[in-house]
Amino acid sequence: MKFVLCSASKCSRRLGKIIDIQRLPDLAFETPLFFLHSKGGAIPHITHEVLQMISGKPISIQVPVASTLHSEDAVRDFKKGLAEFIGLAENLIYCTVQDSAAGVASGFNDKSKVSVFTRKGRRELDAERYMNVMEAFCPDMYQVLHDGDTDANSGKKRVTKAVDRTSRFTEVCLQRHKSSEVLQNKAILGVIEGGHNISARETSAKEMRDHPFAGFVIDGLCKQGPETENIQTSDIKEIIEKTLAFLPTDKFRIIHGCWNPEVILDLVDMGIDMFDGSYPFIVTERGAALTFCNQIDSYTDCHSLNTPSKETEEENISECSIYEIDLNNKMYFDDLQPVSKTCSCLTCKEHTRAYIHHLLSAKELLGTVLLMIHNIHHYMEFFQTIRRAIKDDIWEDFHKKFKQNLKK
Amino acid sequence: MCNSEMSTPPLTFKLLATCKVSKARTGIMTLPHHAVDTPVFMPVGTQGTLKGLLPQQLERLDCQIILGNTYHLGTRPGPELMKKVGGLHNFMNWKRALLTDSGGFQMVSLLKLAEITEEGVKFQSPYDKTSEVMLSPEHSIEIQNAIGADIIMQLDDVVKTTTVGPRVEEAMNRTTRWLDRCLSAHKNPNSQNIFPIVQGGLDPKLRAESARQLTKRNVRGFAIGGLSGGESKDEFWKMVHLSTDILPEDKPRYLMGVGFASDLVVCCALGVDMFDCVFPTRTARFGCALIATGQLNLKQQVYYKDYRPIDEECSCSTCKRYTRAYLHSIATHETVACHLLTVHNIAFQMKLMRSVRESIKAQKFPEFVQNFMSVLYPEKNYPTWIVDALSAVNIQLK
Numbered sequence: 001m002k003f004v005l006c007s008a009s010k011c012s013r014r015l016g017k018i019i020d021i022q023r024l025p026d027l028a029f030e031t032p033l034f035f036l037h038s039k040g041g042a043i044p045h046i047t048h049e050v051l052q053m054i055s056g057k058p059i060s061i062q063v064p065v066a067s068t069l070h071s072e073d074a075v076r077d078f079k080k081g082l083a084e085f086i087g088l089a090e091n092l093i094y095c096t097v098q099d100s101a102a103g104v105a106s107g108f109n110d111k112s113k114v115s116v117f118t119r120k121g122r123r124e125l126d127a128e129r130y131m132n133v134m135e136a137f138c139p140d141m142y143q144v145l146h147d148g149d150t151d152a153n154s155g156k157k158r159v160t161k162a163v164d165r166t167s168r169f170t171e172v173c174l175q176r177h178k179s180s181e182v183l184q185n186k187a188i189l190g191v192i193e194g195g196h197n198i199s200a201r202e203t204s205a206k207e208m209r210d211h212p213f214a215g216f217v218i219d220g221l222c223k224q225g226p227e228t229e230n231i232q233t234s235d236i237k238e239i240i241e242k243t244l245a246f247l248p249t250d251k252f253r254i255i256h257g258c259w260n261p262e263v264i265l266d267l268v269d270m271g272i273d274m275f276d277g278s279y280p281f282i283v284t285e286r287g288a289a290l291t292f293c294n295q296i297d298s299y300t301d302c303h304s305l306n307t308p309s310k311e312t313e314e315e316n317i318s319e320c321s322i323y324e325i326d327l328n329n330k331m332y333f334d335d336l337q338p339v340s341k342t343c344s345c346l347t348c349k350e351h352t353r354a355y356i357h358h359l360l361s362a363k364e365l366l367g368t369v370l371l372m373i374h375n376i377h378h379y380m381e382f383f384q385t386i387r388r389a390i391k392d393d394i395w396e397d398f399h400k401k402f403k404q405n406l407k408k
Numbered sequence: 409m410c411n412s413e414m415s416t417p418p419l420t421f422k423l424l425a426t427c428k429v430s431k432a433r434t435g436i437m438t439l440p441h442h443a444v445d446t447p448v449f450m451p452v453g454t455q456g457t458l459k460g461l462l463p464q465q466l467e468r469l470d471c472q473i474i475l476g477n478t479y480h481l482g483t484r485p486g487p488e489l490m491k492k493v494g495g496l497h498n499f500m501n502w503k504r505a506l507l508t509d510s511g512g513f514q515m516v517s518l519l520k521l522a523e524i525t526e527e528g529v530k531f532q533s534p535y536d537k538t539s540e541v542m543l544s545p546e547h548s549i550e551i552q553n554a555i556g557a558d559i560i561m562q563l564d565d566v567v568k569t570t571t572v573g574p575r576v577e578e579a580m581n582r583t584t585r586w587l588d589r590c591l592s593a594h595k596n597p598n599s600q601n602i603f604p605i606v607q608g609g610l611d612p613k614l615r616a617e618s619a620r621q622l623t624k625r626n627v628r629g630f631a632i633g634g635l636s637g638g639e640s641k642d643e644f645w646k647m648v649h650l651s652t653d654i655l656p657e658d659k660p661r662y663l664m665g666v667g668f669a670s671d672l673v674v675c676c677a678l679g680v681d682m683f684d685c686v687f688p689t690r691t692a693r694f695g696c697a698l699i700a701t702g703q704l705n706l707k708q709q710v711y712y713k714d715y716r717p718i719d720e721e722c723s724c725s726t727c728k729r730y731t732r733a734y735l736h737s738i739a740t741h742e743t744v745a746c747h748l749l750t751v752h753n754i755a756f757q758m759k760l761m762r763s764v765r766e767s768i769k770a771q772k773f774p775e776f777v778q779n780f781m782s783v784l785y786p787e788k789n790y791p792t793w794i795v796d797a798l799s800a801v802n803i804q805l806k
């Protein structure tokens with residue numbers, strides 16, 4: 001796998017491309033990019049048949065080991081790798097240790113093992129065991145095993161442990177990677193730990209940066225899970241900028257977690273290339289549809305998209321996030337508009353808010369299917385807009401207006 | 409509905425072929441929203457959706473007509489919203505045919521305190537435990553008119569199949585009286601068809617009487633009700649056989665609540681044209697896939713490393729892409745497993761009915777039945793009721 005930076009700009013934001021993927025040589029993925037979230041190897045609520053209706057093109061998918069470990073032996077004996085086992089062979093498969101939508105449970109790692117919470121309970125992985133799983137799964141890209149159980153509150157001792165453990169895991173993983181016939185041509189990613197401690201980050205980055213990694217994950221900023229969306233840029237800006245300064249510019253950088261769209265834009269602005277899709281998934285799970293403005297052309301009148309069509313006195317609009325509408329809300333009972341008038345997804349073209357509201361209140365599966373279709377589509381368009389804004393050199397204006405619009 | 413439909417009735421039934429041996433027949437039932445090939449299996453979409461599948465997926469699966477439940481849709485979202493959106497077709501964006509039940513059966517089975525009087529079915533409101541609600545024949549039709557399905561069902565007086573004595577006769581006669589009330593309350597006779605429901609429990613005389621009474625009414629099709637509720641299979645097929653003997657040739661016959669593959673094949677032989685059942689979709693939720701030899705419970709450990717599709721010969725989108733091993737790994741854990749199995753199970757039912765229709769057209773239905781049964785029962789240990797039922801229509805299992 002190769003990462004090519006396209007923007008020669010002196011600004012920190014970057015435009016790039018992933019090419020030369022061993023298993024999928026004809027594909028190219030432009031960055032900034034996000035990896036669709038998966039659980040048990042499935043895009044939640046979305047079968048391959050429905051995925052085709054969202055995107056006819058191959059996509060990039062994150063597959064957490066935490067939710068697929070139970071299939072390890074089945075995938076190994078299958079001999080064709082995880083991508084084909086889960087029925088998503090046309091797509092780029094990226095294995096991560098943890099499930100960024102579920103979060104990292106605290107206090108379960110030790111110096112030789114990292115805990116993942118599978119549906120059969122807690123499982124401990126040491127670096128050898130983890131690499132056995134990777135050899136069976138044979139993903140297009142994967143993380144080294146790491147201890148990311150840190151956040152803004154972690155003390156110096158804990159972050160130092162995270163850095164030390166991760167660098168020991170890295171040694172084993174790299175060793176195994178180089179000697180593995182099936183893995184050596186796949187992309188392995190270094191993981192930078194160190195919580196919010198700048199010197200720990202420096203140590204971690206310096207240890208990692210000279211290894212032959214395809215890119216770097218900046219991990220251990222938070223425990224992930226749904227709370228991530230409440231974190232503000234100001235809480236993470238300094239530590240990320242300082243960490244990036246220690247990393248080579250020609251390798252891609254990933255940050256996981258369901259950051260809210262404003263933070264995503266700020267992270268892109270700082271030079272992060274890749275993210276995951278836990279945000280549209282978590283929004284779907286709570287019965288909401290993304291409605292924040294994701295188009296360049298219309299960002300000046302964005303606000304109208306966010307305004308609910310009908311306001312009833314008993315409903316408290318401020319309860320809603322500024323990025324979404326809550327389809328559980330009774331106000332949508334007889335609202336025959338689409339989720340978003342400007343959206344071209346299948347849900348918006350064919351169904352109404354009232355129908356989705358009905359499906360959610362009847363606890364019918366199709367409700368979340370329709371929301372997931374819209375939310376994935378919306379998030380894909382958001383990233384397309386991000387790339388276009390950088391490409392067309394209107395990023396600063398777009399970024400500024402997006403933020404202004406949120407404050408309206 | 410457009411004006412041109414004033415001249416064409418909302419249901420025309422054209423028989424294309426009848427089996428020269430058994431009572432099986434195949435035809436086209438033309439409804440306002442779709443021309444349905446019969447015999448047909450109708451999947452059940454209780455609350456205005458079919459178990460997580462998109463309307464596009466249902467069309468690809470060749471679903472021609474699906475069911476909605478009046479009790480559920482009448483309470484949520486309710487008839488007012490149905491009227492506002494112009495019916496269930498628009499609400500769920502389903503362009504083909506729909507059928508709704510009367511709501512009565514659901515009430516009797518879901519609500520413990522249902523009381524049946526001449527006026528209708530009285531039950532406790534599910535939302536407000538202190539008040540009582542009455543579902544009368546008129547009210548049932550009013551809701552079904554708002555929902556706007558192509559075929560709607562009369563409210564019938566349902567008794568448990570195991571009930572005996574005067575209550576069965578009372579229910580049978582009341583069902584006829586309620587049919588008349590339904591027919592006069594019906595507001596959309598040009599776009600919706602009311603089907604009466606043959607009752608009479610397991611008593612051949614009462615059932616024959618019910619069928620005779622109902623056939624005197626001006627209707628375009630009939631349902632056979634009150635079966636598939638715990639009676640023996642022996643009693644079941646005899647009641648179906650007797651009902652189809654009396655019901656007119658030139659109108660479609662709908663056997664309610666039947667959907668197991670072997671039951672479908674036998675009842676097609678007995679001259680039934682339409683079936684519905686929650687089973688294929690419900691069983692998908694529990695990780696079960698239907699195949700010609702029975703079903704696979706994909707939860708079982710034996711599928712952990714089974715890299716075959718559910719059915720090598722199935723052309724559904726699930727079998728073309730997913731292995732039993734992968735389905736095993738997500739069954740009952742991810743909703744995607746439920747969707748994938750629902751797709752396959754519906755494809756299975758649709759393919760079965762297509763084979764039935766094609767074999768009738770080719771005058772090869774008896775051979776089809778024999779072959780179907782020998783695959784399902786490779787030891788040839790056919791249940792007696794199947795042998796007897798088929799033999800009653802001149803199909804012998806060897």
Ligand SMILES: [Zn+2]
Nearest residue numbers: 343345348374
């Ligand atoms: Zn949409």
Ligand SMILES: [Zn+2]
Nearest residue numbers: 722724727752
């Ligand atoms: Zn299939």
